[in-house]
Amino acid sequence: MTIEDNKRIIREAIEAESAHDFDRTFEAIDDACVFYQAGAEPITGSAQARPLLDGMLVVMPDFHREIQELVAEGDMVVARTKIGGTLSGQAVAWDNCNLYRMRDGKCVEMWIFHVLPPEIAAVLAGG
Secondary structure, eight states, rough: OOHHHHHHHHHHHHHHHHHOOOHHHHHHHEEEEEEEEEEEEEEHHHHHHHHHHHHHHHHHHTTEEEEEEEEETTTTTEEEEEEEEEEEEEEEEEEEEEEEEEETTTEEEEEEEEOOOHHHHHHHHTT
16 A cells, blocks of 8 residues: 555545544454553454444534544554534534554554543543
């Protein structure tokens, strides 16, 4: 796959995520993908990651991601995005940056960088 192919795959996956078409989003993610996020243990496999997105829709039914910048080199793609939606009647938004390692047209490793607004962190933590 070329660098442009990898960027297209990630762009389409993020667009599908924003449209709540998670089946299409996960078509771009290898079944054994490892997801890293600061402060949390890595998650291995799309089956473990999928419930996190499903849970986001429960607390924020209008969840969406807007691509701000997409950069790639070699087998790596970086997506800087703005995530937003409505939580308990209030608009919330935060910046996000994900780093994707691609192999054969699929993401095999993903690093997730963001600071969740306290109200989102509390809901996702069960508070």
